[in-house]
Amino acid sequence: MVLKNFDRFFSPQQWQILLTTAQIAHDLNIRAFAVGGIVRDAIVRKHQVSPSFPKDIDLVFDGSARAGITVAIALHEVFPDSKLQIHEKFQTAELIWQDFTLDMATARREIYAYAGANPEVSATTLEEDLWRRDFTVNALALELDPQLGIKGEAIDRFQGLSDLVDRQVRVIREGSFAEDPRRIFRAVRFAIRLGFQLEQATHAEIMATTASGIHDAIGGARLRSELLYTLAEPKAAQMFALLQQLGALRCLHPALTLPADLTNSFKHQWRRSQYWLRLISGIENKNYAPLQLGLELLLSYLPPALATQLDLNLTPEQKSRQIGLADLLDNLPNLANAELKNSEMAQNLQRFDTQLLILAGAKCDPIFRPMLWRYLTQWQLVKSPLTGADLQLLGYATGKRMGETLKLLRSAALDLEIQSKEEAIAFLAARG
Structure with missing residues (x-):
């Protein structure tokens, strides 16, 4: 298949960078290829008039060890406004611009010491590099040419073009999921994102792999990354x-079970937590991490004793929130007692941090949600009408008594007993 007008899938800046990359590689006697997602998406979107420009462009270079790094260093000299990052262990480099990243890899083979391990890599040819990839639709390549842009037809060793036509995600080789269980998460992301199905044999292999239990509670930084990538997806x-359904959540823990109506319940909880987070962040001017909050929401379906032991590099605060969330959800009926004053409910909730309260608001029974919302958007922002300096002018000495007085005034303000400095002074006078 010849892909015409490949340049229209890139911004003018990106296309100029690609042509320069091809020229540098040619001068170094190195072959340069666009591979994977950028080729797949260009083929899928070939009839689209104005596609959005890619944020990540994957290139592979063969011809020598460290070929990708060598070209990246030379390209950075031409475009010094980019940021260069080199990963010697994997023979890869990245050039980062403001709105996109160029991933530049040496064609390589990978050897896994054990299932789920980081691979040991060595330089090889593009043809062998494609063999190590995960799915046929991600193993398509186009050779770059400094004059023509691309040279020849799309390189398709595994019938990836046919799978694009059939709208299916198919694994390249048997044993791929046993070798690296994170590929299960990528298979699902591609299938849902593209509106494809898992090819029958691929589906069966995933089911057999997860049922075997070899990846139960495997954890690790790479699994955490896959979870965050998935949480970032619109679907x-x-x-x-x-x-x-595929049993892949056993990679976190075999006991992790999400609600039966997951698509609706998790979707609404996830969206609600993000909505609350945006609003509360604006109110408090804090920079919360929405994907980290999504990870905590996901893990909250495990008992806290299990969630806090997972190998997912959770911070002490995240572990503490798992415990606190379970405690809060259990005690919400008592905390939301209609006989309690605003100040009493606020005092009960102030021991929980904002992110925990947002998670509780996403998961709790709807009857408790208004109380949490009022606390997050109103009650926690209420202050005493009088400051410590005001109290000093009234004859209060600094110390424990002043602190108790400020707390009393804040409670009165929460309960709408006072709303101004004058009312606060009269309130204190009446109490003697």
């Missing part, structure tokens, strides 16, 4: 629903 809830 994250559908993806987690499919991951659960």
Whole structure:
């Protein structure tokens, strides 16, 4: 298949960078290829008039060891406004611009010491490099040419073009999921994102791999990354629903079970938590991490004793929130007692941090949600009408008594007993 007008899938800046890259590689006697997602998406979107420009462009270079790094260093000299990052262990480099990243890899083979391990890599040819990839639709390549842009037809060793036509995700080789269970998460992401199905044999292999238990509670930084990538997807809830059907959530823990109506319940909880987070962040001017909050929401379906022991590099604060969330959800009926004053409910909730309260608001029974919302958007922002300096002018000495007085005034303000400095002074006078 010849892909015409490949340049229209890139911004003018990106296309100029690609042509320069091809020229540098040619001068170094190195072959340069666009591979994977950028080729797949260009083929899928070939009839689209104005596609959005890619944020990540994957290139592979063969011809020598460190070929990708060598070209990246030379390209950075031409475009010094980019940021260069080199990963010697994997023979890769990245050039980062403001709105996109160029991933530049040496064609390589990978050897896994054990299932789920980081690979040991060595330089090889493009043809062998394609063999190590995960799915046929991600193993397509186009050779770059400094004059023509691309040279020849799309390189397709595994019938990836046919799978694009058939709208299916098919694994390249048997044993791929046993070798690296994170590929299960990528298979699901591609299938849902592209509107494809898992090819029958691929589906069966995933089911057999997860049922074997070899990846139960495997954890690790790379699994955490796959979870965050999935949470970042617009159709994250559908993806987690499919991951659960496939048994892939056992990679976190065999006891992790999401709601039966996951697509609806998780979707609404996830969206609500993000909505609350945006609003509360604006109110408090804090920079919370939405994907980290999504990870905590996902893990909250495990008992806290299990969630806090997972190998997912959770911070002490995240572990503490798992425990606190379970405690809060259990005690919400008592904390939301209609006989309690605003100040009493606020005092009960102030021991929980904002992110925990947002998670509780996403998961709790709807009857408790207004109380949490009022606390987050109103009650926690209420202060005493009088400051410590005001109290000093009234004859109060600094110390424990002043602190108790400020707390009393804040409670009165929460209960709408006072609303101004004058009312606060009269309130204190009446109490003697």
